[in-house]
Amino acid sequence: MTTSVAPKKAKISINEIAPILPWKKVEKHILKFLEANPQGVRNADVARAIGFSDSRQWLAYGALEKMIEKGLVEKSDKSLYFKA
Numbered sequence: 001m002t003t004s005v006a007p008k009k010a011k012i013s014i015n016e017i018a019p020i021l022p023w024k025k026v027e028k029h030i031l032k033f034l035e036a037n038p039q040g041v042r043n044a045d046v047a048r049a050i051g052f053s054d055s056r057q058w059l060a061y062g063a064l065e066k067m068i069e070k071g072l073v074e075k076s077d078k079s080l081y082f083k084a
Contacts, residue, residue, distance in 0.1 A: 026050065030063060031072065031083060040080030 033049040034041065047053040047060035064081050067073040073081055 026063060027067060027072070030067065034073065034081065034083045038082065040076060040078070040082040042080060046081065 029050060030046060033046065037045070041049075043057045043061050043064065044053065046064060047057035050060060050063070052059050064073055064075075068075060073083060075081055
């Protein structure tokens with residue numbers, strides 16, 4: 001009985017490039033926006049503030065989640081984000 005082994009797939013080489021904006025600049029912009037709105041803002045507001053408002057604000061949500069993990073932003077029980 002002969003068994004055949006599938007050939008290994010070659011890894012695709014990805015040519016990386018520098019980001020459009022450094023993360024620190026995006027983070028600083030969001031914090032400035034939050035400081036200007038101490039009452040709190042919604043995820044959609046942050047999306048518009050960074051100039052990228054898709055239907056579900058995934059970019060803004062991801063940025064805010066990263067900032068929450070770093071302790072820079074809190075999420076209230078009312079789904080408003082504000083500076084910690």
